[in-house]
């Protein structure tokens with residue numbers, strides 16, 4: 001088969017369906033894995049009762065009590081069965097039925113099951129086939145847009161990380177470093193290797209995001225005593241700067257804020273937003289970045305009247 005075939009929208013669309021299937025696992029499991037990891041870390045800190053008492057927040061006796069509770073938590077965590085992206089195998093959360101290979105097929109598996117577990121008939125969220133379809137269409141669109149060359153795979157990976165990060169952020173309002181920081185480093189390396197954009201644009205993209213958003217967030221916190229923007233959003237924007245260049249930071253933030261505000265107001269009005277919760281910003285930053293990726297720097301600059 002000619003090399004071009006492997007970079008065709010059809011081939012990459014199929015690859016996207018499979019990657020989407022993996023992203024479903026990541027979106028479902030990563031937040032749980034992180035909570036386990038953070039609980040372990042927090043408990044380990046609490047077990048050093050002398051240091052905890054030295055903060056002056058609690059008495060030595062109270063610190064000892066906390067340390068005992070923390071040790072119980074550590075013992076409990078150590079007894080849990082292994083849980084990562086590969087172990088255990090995919091199963092129905094309601095009845096534990098392990099998915100057969102054909103039930104695990106992207107989109108088709110869900111359609112064939114008509115959206116219900118084959119063992120207990122509990123409905124399976126439509127999010128699973130939707131994430132697969134979204135990833136598949138995005139990969140196909142990138143293949144069509146970038147053309148049959150290795151660079152296509154690079155931008156597919158970029159899009160896949162953004163999708164996973166968006167869904168995790170939407171569901172948990174967590175934007176884990178494993179997405180944002182790795183995407184940032186990868187963007188800088190890709191630029192340094194001459195695969196994406198001039199290294200200077202990428203570097204200032206990272207620094208600009210950290211200074212601008214990080215600065216605004218710190219100032220907001222100082223003025224209002226509350227977090228203006230979560231550091232996860234700042235790290236995500238830094239990653240986007242590494243891939244798309246400092247010139248695209250402002251357009252991305254503007255577009256994300258505008259769409260995010262409309263969605264936030266809509267959700268408040270319809271009661272879809274629970275009390276005390278906020279609309280995560282990450283998915284809108286990611287969406288704006290994908291628009292910028294497809295439109296290209298020149299067109300975005302023209303839209304803004306900068307060029």
Ligand SMILES: [Zn+2]
Pocket residue numbers: 092093094095096097117118119120121122
């Ligand atoms: Zn079931």
